[in-house]
Amino acid sequence: MPGGWLEFELPLVQLEQRIRDLQTLAGKQGPDVADELRSLERKADRLRRKIFSKLTPWERVKLARHPRRPYTLDYIQHLFTDFFELHGDRAFGDDAALIAGLGRFEGRPVAVVGHQKGRNTKENLRRNFGMPHPEGYRKALRVMKLAEKFGNPMLSFIDTPGAYPGIGAEERGQSEAIARSIREMSALKVPILVFVTGEGGSGGALAIGVGDRVYVLEYSFYSVISPEGCASILWKTREKAAQAAEALKFTAPELLKLGVIDQVLPEPPGGAHRDGAAMARTIGETIRGALAELDELTPEQLVERRQDRFLSMGVFDGGTSGKEIE
Amino acid sequence: MSWLKKIISLPRPQQRRQMPDGVWLKCPRCGEILFRQELERNLWVCSRCSKHLRLSPEQYVRILCDEGSFATLFGGIRSSDPLRFRDAREKYSDKVKRAQRGDPEREGVMTGRARIAGIPLALAVMDFSFMGGSMGSVVGERIAKLIQLALQERMALIIISCSGGARMHEGIYSLMQMAKTCAQLARFQAARLPFISVLTDPTTGGVSASFAMLGDVIVAEPGALIGFAGPRVIRETIGQELPSGFQRTEFLLEKGFIDQIVPRHQLREALALLLKHFSDSARCTRVSQSVPPREPRMHGQ
Numbered sequence: 001m002p003g004g005w006l007e008f009e010l011p012l013v014q015l016e017q018r019i020r021d022l023q024t025l026a027g028k029q030g031p032d033v034a035d036e037l038r039s040l041e042r043k044a045d046r047l048r049r050k051i052f053s054k055l056t057p058w059e060r061v062k063l064a065r066h067p068r069r070p071y072t073l074d075y076i077q078h079l080f081t082d083f084f085e086l087h088g089d090r091a092f093g094d095d096a097a098l099i100a101g102l103g104r105f106e107g108r109p110v111a112v113v114g115h116q117k118g119r120n121t122k123e124n125l126r127r128n129f130g131m132p133h134p135e136g137y138r139k140a141l142r143v144m145k146l147a148e149k150f151g152n153p154m155l156s157f158i159d160t161p162g163a164y165p166g167i168g169a170e171e172r173g174q175s176e177a178i179a180r181s182i183r184e185m186s187a188l189k190v191p192i193l194v195f196v197t198g199e200g201g202s203g204g205a206l207a208i209g210v211g212d213r214v215y216v217l218e219y220s221f222y223s224v225i226s227p228e229g230c231a232s233i234l235w236k237t238r239e240k241a242a243q244a245a246e247a248l249k250f251t252a253p254e255l256l257k258l259g260v261i262d263q264v265l266p267e268p269p270g271g272a273h274r275d276g277a278a279m280a281r282t283i284g285e286t287i288r289g290a291l292a293e294l295d296e297l298t299p300e301q302l303v304e305r306r307q308d309r310f311l312s313m314g315v316f317d318g319g320t321s322g323k324e325i326e
Numbered sequence: 327m328s329w330l331k332k333i334i335s336l337p338r339p340q341q342r343r344q345m346p347d348g349v350w351l352k353c354p355r356c357g358e359i360l361f362r363q364e365l366e367r368n369l370w371v372c373s374r375c376s377k378h379l380r381l382s383p384e385q386y387v388r389i390l391c392d393e394g395s396f397a398t399l400f401g402g403i404r405s406s407d408p409l410r411f412r413d414a415r416e417k418y419s420d421k422v423k424r425a426q427r428g429d430p431e432r433e434g435v436m437t438g439r440a441r442i443a444g445i446p447l448a449l450a451v452m453d454f455s456f457m458g459g460s461m462g463s464v465v466g467e468r469i470a471k472l473i474q475l476a477l478q479e480r481m482a483l484i485i486i487s488c489s490g491g492a493r494m495h496e497g498i499y500s501l502m503q504m505a506k507t508c509a510q511l512a513r514f515q516a517a518r519l520p521f522i523s524v525l526t527d528p529t530t531g532g533v534s535a536s537f538a539m540l541g542d543v544i545v546a547e548p549g550a551l552i553g554f555a556g557p558r559v560i561r562e563t564i565g566q567e568l569p570s571g572f573q574r575t576e577f578l579l580e581k582g583f584i585d586q587i588v589p590r591h592q593l594r595e596a597l598a599l600l601l602k603h604f605s606d607s608a609r610c611t612r613v614s615q616s617v618p619p620r621e622p623r624m625h626g627q
Contacts, residue, residue: 163535165555165563170573173583174554175534179508183540186509187516202492202501203535203554210505224492224501224532229559234413234494248497249409258408260498307509311470313502314463315408 004067008051008059012270015044048269055219058242060251061227063219064198068273070280071130072099072114072157075197078280079287080105080112086143088135092172095136097128097164098208100143105155105287111147113140113208114157117198130199131164134177137207141181144188153191153291156208161226163204178207185210186307189299193290195265195283196220197272200250212306213290214260216252217279218267222260223250260313353377369590378547378590380527383436383451386486390594395441396449399475400468401431408463411495418495425456432456434465434489437472439481443598445605448476452488452533459489461533462496466503469537473510477517482601486524487538490556491531504536511540520604522597525552525575525584543600545588546575552584 005013019040026033055063063069076083080103087094100113115132118124147154163174185192185208194211200222216222230244231237249255252264265282268275294302351360356375365372369389370379381389387396411418426432434456440449450472452459459465469485476483492500515521523541525534527550535554538544546552553573561568571577578584588596 163554165560167560167564167568167572170553170555170560171581173539173581175552176539176583178535178554179504179537179539182505182536183508183512183515186505187512203504203532206501206504207535210509222498222501224497225494230494236414240414247409247411247413248494250498255498258498260502307513310502310505310509313506314467314499315406315496316463316467317404317406318402 006059006062006066008062009270012044012047012051015040015047019044052270056242057221057245057248057251058227060219061199061221061241061245063271063273064221066271066273067119069159069198070272070276071119071159072112072116072197074276075157075195075280075283076101076103076112076114078277079284080110081107083112086146087139089138089142091138092135095128095133095139096126097130097160098132098136098140100139102143102146102152105153105284105291108291109150109152110155111143111152112155112157113143114197115160115205115208117159128164130160131162131201132160132204132207133164133166133169134172134174137163137177137181140208141177141184144181144185148188148190151190153193153294154188154211155287156192156194156211158194158196158200158205158209158222159198159220160201160204161199162201163207178203181207182210186310187303189303191291191294191297191302192306193287195286196222196252196261201226210306210310212294212302212309213262215263215265215283215286216255216261217265217272218252219271220252221245221250222252222255223248354379371590376548376589378527378549380454380488382455383453383486386451387436387440387449389590390597391440391442391449392444396438397440398431398436398438400437400471403433403464403467403471404430405433405462405464407495408499409495409497411497413495421457421495433468434459434461434493435468437468439475442484442594442601445482445598445601446479447482447484447601448472448479449484449486451486454488454490454528457493459487459533460491460493460500461489461503461536462493462500463503465489465493466500466506469507470510473507473514476519477510477514480517480519482519482604483514483521484524484597485521485537485541486526487529487533488526489529489531489533489538491533491535501532504532507537508540511537515540515542520600522600524588524593524597526550528552530554530556539583542604544584545586545593545596546578546584547593548575548587548589550575552578 022033022037083101083103085101099116102111115130116127117130118127144154192211194209194214196216198220202224227241227245228238231240255261256264268278272279349362351362353372355377358374405422407419435450435452437450450469520542523538523544525546529538529552551573557568575587579587
């Protein structure tokens with residue numbers, strides 16, 4: 001991954017660099033390069049369409065895990081003012097893999113939770129690659145209850161490979177923490193908006209994913225198991241992860257077709273990592289629209305509809321409540 | 327030594343339905359050769375090392391419920407193949423068919439009404455022999471429907487868990503069954519009705535991280551594997567061996583995540599005691615037929 005870029009996007013990145021270089025040059029020397037610039041920009045457009053119009057599920061996984069992808073703290077910075085981070089579960093410790101806090105969205109008080117990955121090895125050791133321990137989920141739940149108490153909408157940002165599978169996590173009840181969070185979230189009496197901004201890794205994602213609206217960014221995915229995990233069990237080798245990625249039908253457009261999410265949020269050309277501010281604007285518009293709708297409901301209606309929504313999920317014979325992929 | 331040929335190892339879960347005709351079985355833990363009839367009398371617990379062998383839902387019903395009291399419900403909810411899933415070897419739909427072993431109602435859980443010590447309840451028993459008791463749409467829907475019924479009729483709820491977790495073959499739908507069962511439980515528990523969760527070997531992944539860990543009371547059979555991640559995944563992640571007894575029932579009791587370890591011989595008795603406690607707490611209206619209503623007593627009488 002040269003310079004933190006994916007192989008399939010590298011030609012585009014290089015071309016765009018050439019365009020920028022030429023623009024700088026043009027600024028100094030005059031207008032002779034205008035024609036060439038136009039032609040290069042057309043070429044870049046074509047290349048971008050070519051690469052991004054037929055991404056494989058595996059390429060989407062790579063984009064979702066892109067080391068330059070915006071993380072929760074980036075979105076917090078773009079979307080909220082007066083952000084005040086809240087640490088700790090009041091029982092065991094603080095978990096840096098999961099951020100929680102209070103802030104304002106367009107002046108309105110809200111509460112925020114979200115997974116947080118690191119940008120480099122050092123940060124990732126602190127953030128545990130965005131894989132929370134039970135105390136992370138207990139902190140999130142504490143803040144959700146706080147939001148409920150003061151009537152603040154909850155905003156949740158999902159980007160995790162999964163809940164951490166380790167000794168301490170098991171000793172402190174990873175299962176119990178996730179289960180409780182899911183149950184309590186389903187009954188929380190304030191609006192909950194969920195954004196899957198990168199990896200939606202199984203129970204570790206769902207633990208903060210029970211929302212009135214669930215949005216998935218265009219190149220994010222949301223799955224019951226990682227493609228590598230699935231491949232190692234069903235194909236007996238992690239090498240078949242790309243095949244598992246296809247079989248699991250977990251890309252944003254597929255999730256929409258399956259009826260488990262509300263909307264796919266389009267990413268800026270080349271992906272969210274090419275323009276984090278633009279991505280945040282799209283999320284901001286979505287928050288504004290959704291809160292306006294949800295503000296019309298009483299707390300009881302909110303809870304009833306949210307629970308009904310999840311109760312309707314699943315596909316089986318003898319009564320189908322989801323959609324099949326053709 | 328011809329009699330030795332009759333010694334068969336314990337049936338693999340896939341084959342448990344066609345219970346072996348063999349007279350002798352070998353304990354998978356201690357290797358003791360056990361007389362089948364003896365083992366059955368002992369509720370499939372090894373007489374030497376107390377290993378609790380895995381049971382089918384029908385066997386649990388026989389051990390726990392009042393005779394003839396169990397009636398299956400929601401058997402008509404059956405698997406489909408929403409993702410048209412296919413792995414290296416076979417199609418999911420073929421796998422399901424094989425796991426059904428001729429009974430289309432068979433799935434990862436059996437649900438129904440039952441009575442224990444005369445007290446009516448809603449009972450779900452998971453079936454490890456069906457794709458590892460994994461939770462897909464059918465398991466989630468049957469459990470959600472069962473909880474709804476218990477809520478409508480104000481009955482207690484008991485779920486006996488035995489599952490490796492969510493079923494990969496149904497992708498995101500399987501994950502969503504965690505939210506589905508938890509949302510239904512939220513309604514049930516808000517109505518102050520009792521949910522007793524019984525954990526057996528194994529209870530992991532998406533089942534332990536949803537309804538199984540949300541019991542008002544949680545009991546577990548001895549020696550069961552209970553946890554979020556499987557031991558192999560943890561070993562591979564941290565790159566070291568796991569301490570002995572890690573993620574076993576006894577470990578969970580020590581860490582504070584279950585209320586009691588209950589050996590299989592005492593399970594019916596324990597459940598009866600708990601059901602009576604809750605029904606006498608006068609929250610479930612349909613219970614306590616077996617207990618005559620108490621006359622209010624005045625002081626000095």
